[in-house]
Structure formats: C-alpha cells, structure tokens
Amino acid sequence: MSRYLFTRLLAAVPTLLVLTLVAFLLTTAARGDPALEALQQAGEAPSPETLATYRRQLGLDQPLPVRYARWLGGAVRGDLGRSYLSRRPVGEVIGERIRATLILGSSALVTSSVLGIGLGTLFAVRRGTWIDGAGRFMTLLFASVPAFWLSIALIVLFGERLRLLPVAGFGVDRHLVLPTLALALGPAAALMRLTRARMLEVLSQDHVRTARAKGLPGGTVARWHVLRNAAVPIASVLGLRFGHILAGAIIVESIFAWPGMGSVVLTAISGRDLPVIGGYVLITGLLFIGANLLVDISYVLLDPRIRLGKG
Numbered sequence: 001m002s003r004y005l006f007t008r009l010l011a012a013v014p015t016l017l018v019l020t021l022v023a024f025l026l027t028t029a030a031r032g033d034p035a036l037e038a039l040q041q042a043g044e045a046p047s048p049e050t051l052a053t054y055r056r057q058l059g060l061d062q063p064l065p066v067r068y069a070r071w072l073g074g075a076v077r078g079d080l081g082r083s084y085l086s087r088r089p090v091g092e093v094i095g096e097r098i099r100a101t102l103i104l105g106s107s108a109l110v111t112s113s114v115l116g117i118g119l120g121t122l123f124a125v126r127r128g129t130w131i132d133g134a135g136r137f138m139t140l141l142f143a144s145v146p147a148f149w150l151s152i153a154l155i156v157l158f159g160e161r162l163r164l165l166p167v168a169g170f171g172v173d174r175h176l177v178l179p180t181l182a183l184a185l186g187p188a189a190a191l192m193r194l195t196r197a198r199m200l201e202v203l204s205q206d207h208v209r210t211a212r213a214k215g216l217p218g219g220t221v222a223r224w225h226v227l228r229n230a231a232v233p234i235a236s237v238l239g240l241r242f243g244h245i246l247a248g249a250i251i252v253e254s255i256f257a258w259p260g261m262g263s264v265v266l267t268a269i270s271g272r273d274l275p276v277i278g279g280y281v282l283i284t285g286l287l288f289i290g291a292n293l294l295v296d297i298s299y300v301l302l303d304p305r306i307r308l309g310k311g
Contacts (some may be wrong), residue, residue, distance in 0.1 A: 012289055019076060019289070023282035024068050027081070027274040070216040079249040080279040085271050098283065100170055101249055101260035107176055108183035108245045113238060115188040119196040120195025124226075127200060129307055137191065142189035147248045151255040168257035179256040183248055187241040194237055196231035206230075231302045239295035243288040 020151040062070070071081065081088035142150075158178060159167035169175045203226055253262030261280060268276035 001236050005297065007047070008293060012293060017118050019282060019285040020072055021277040023075075023285070024071050026281055027071070027278035028064065028067070055307060061248060075282065078283065081230075081275040083268075083273055083276050085268075085273045085276075087271060090275045093264060093276055094279055097261045097264050100258060101253070101262070102257060102287075103172060104176070104183065104253065104258060105242065105245050105259060107180045107247075108187070109238070109242055111180055111184040112188035112191060112241060112245070113137070115184065116191025117195050118236065119188075120192040121199055121226075122193065124196045124199030124203065132196075135196075135294055139189040141194045142185045143193070147182055147186055147241055148255060150185060150252045151179070154178045154182055155255070160299065170259050179252050179258050182256075186248075187244060191234070191237060191241065195230070195234055198233055199226055202226045202229045212221070223254050228302065232299055233288055235302060236294050239292040241289040244285075246284050 001165060055136045060067075074081065078091055081093075083093055084091055086093065119135060123132045126132050155167045155178065165177050166175050249260060250262040250265055252258070253260040254266060259289070261284075265277060265280045267273070
C-alpha cells in the first residue's frame with residue numbers, strides 16, 4: 001500500500017510543474033504592457049519614468065525564464081506577486097475569499113454525491129419501473145441545464161415566488177441552500193447515470209446472484225455486494241466533479257452575491273489583473289490535484305487488490 005501511495009504522490013509532481021508553468025504564463029499572456037494598463041486603471045499619469053519604475057517593481061524588465069524562476073520560488077513560499085489593480089499581495093486578495101468558495105464547493109460536492117449515488121442506486125435496483133424511467137428523464141434534464149440558468153430558475157421559484165429562501169448573501173444556514181443546489185444538481189445528474197450504469201453491470205455478476213440465492217435482503221445486497229464493487233469508477237468521477245464545481249462556482253457566486261473567489265477572478269479578468277488570474281488558476285489547480293490524490297487514496301480502502309499490491 002505504501003508503494004502505491006508513493007507512486008501516486010510521485011506522479012503528481014509533473015502535474016504540479018505543468019500547473020505552475022500554466023499559471024505563470026497566464027500572468028504574461030496579455031497583449032500590451034501590463035504595467036501601463038495597471039497605472040491607467042489606478043488613474044495615474046503613466047510618464048516614462050513612472051512606467052519604468054513600476055515595471056522594475058513588478059519584475060517585468062527581466063527575461064521570461066528568470067521571471068518564472070522568481071515567481072516559482074515565491075509561490076513555494078506563498079508569495080504569488082502583487083495585484084496590478086489593488087497592489088496588494090495576490091495571496092491576501094484570494095485568501096480573503098477562499099473560505100467562502102471552499103464552503104460552497106464542499107457543500108455542493110457532498111450534496112451531489114449523496115443525491116447521485118443514492119438515487120443512482122435506487123434507479124438501478126428499480127430498473128424498468130416508472131421510478132427508473134422518471135429518474136432517467138430527470139437526470140437528462142438536469143445534466144443539460146447550465147448552472148447559471150438553473151441559478152436564475154431557483155431564484156425565481158424559491159426566492160421571488162415562494163419566498164422561502166434568501167437569494168443573496170453569505171451564511172452557512174439558509175443562504176447556502178440555493179447556490180449549493182445550483183452547483184450540485186448538474187454533477188449529481190451525471191453521477192446518477194454513472195452509478196446506475198455501474199450498478200446494473202455489477203448486478204448481473206455471479207456473486208450477486210449467489211448473495212440473493214442465500215436469501216440476503218435486497219438492501220444488504222445492493223450496499224455490500226453491488227455498490228462497493230462499483231465504487232472505484234464512481235470515486236474517480238467524484239474527484240473530477242470537484243474541479244467542475246470549482247469552475248462553475250465563478251458564475252454561481254456572482255449570481256448569488258456569494259463572497260467567494262468568483263467575484264475576485266471576474267474583476268481580475270475584466271481589469272486584466274494577470275497576477276490574480278494566475279494565482280487563482282494555481283490555487284484551484286492545487287485544490288483539484290489534492291482532491292484527486294484523496295480519491296487515489298480511497299482506492300486503497302475500496303479495492304483490496306490495490307491494498308495488497310495486486311492492482
């Protein structure tokens with residue numbers, strides 16, 4: 001098991017290096033002079049002397065490999081540079097908002113997992129019934145609806161018509177419900193379809209028929225003999241869905257006025273604040289890689305062949 005975990009950690013190193021390179025290149029990808037645009041955004045007169053001084057402060061007068069090495073060294077220490085617009089440290093700008101995004105993303109991931117696995121299992125067990133038919137139609141519908149459209153529909157229904165839930169603001173109470181549903185329903189629908197397909201595949205295997213022949217209850221068979229054997233590919237999808245949820249959170253946070261990283265990155269995009277954009281890509285990429293490492297570790301618990309070094 002330790003060899004497997006070491007291999008997975010080692011395999012993440014090239015991905016981390018590529019991620020840092022992409023994040024750095026985003027800070028240099030815009031046309032024009034970032035120093036000139038930053039001074040203009042701040043309302044200062046960009047004289048040649050002021051422009052040259054600010055370029056030196058930002059390190060824009062250095063060759064690209066030198067700038068990457070300096071940026072990477074700073075990133076290892078937690079220094080992602082300074083915002084062109086606010087001139088504050090990028091880590092401080094993003095750090096103020098990351099907690100709200102993690103709360104929303106974690107809530108959406110848990111909700112989509114519970115709904116996707118639970119209802120997908122139900123649809124597989126009730127294959128061919130009206131429950132299965134309605135479930136397949138529902139999953140197709142929610143998987144096809146964009147998160148921003150679903151957000152607006154939830155606001156109109158639960159906020160304006162029924163007046164049951166708040167449609168803006170931050171809180172881990174009722175304020176969390178609507179943005180969580182807007183982020184979770186699409187991934188949950190895709191997970192339902194995958195869970196149903198994997199469950200149907202395992203249900204046709206010999207050990208399931210043997211368990212049923214022994215007279216075991218249907219719930220016991222589904223939970224211990226079917227779902228556990230279908231869990232590895234489902235866990236893989238959960239790691240990928242976390243990245244999709246973080247990406248979708250940008251728009252959903254803006255719609256619900258949720259004070260997360262979404263508003264920060266949208267402001268950075270509109271103002272071409274490249275260090276903030278690069279910092280956002282690096283941090284979300286690290287979260288995505290970390291989530292998938294946790295999924296890899298979960299394989300050891302789900303599949304005895306991996307735990308025994310045979311898979």
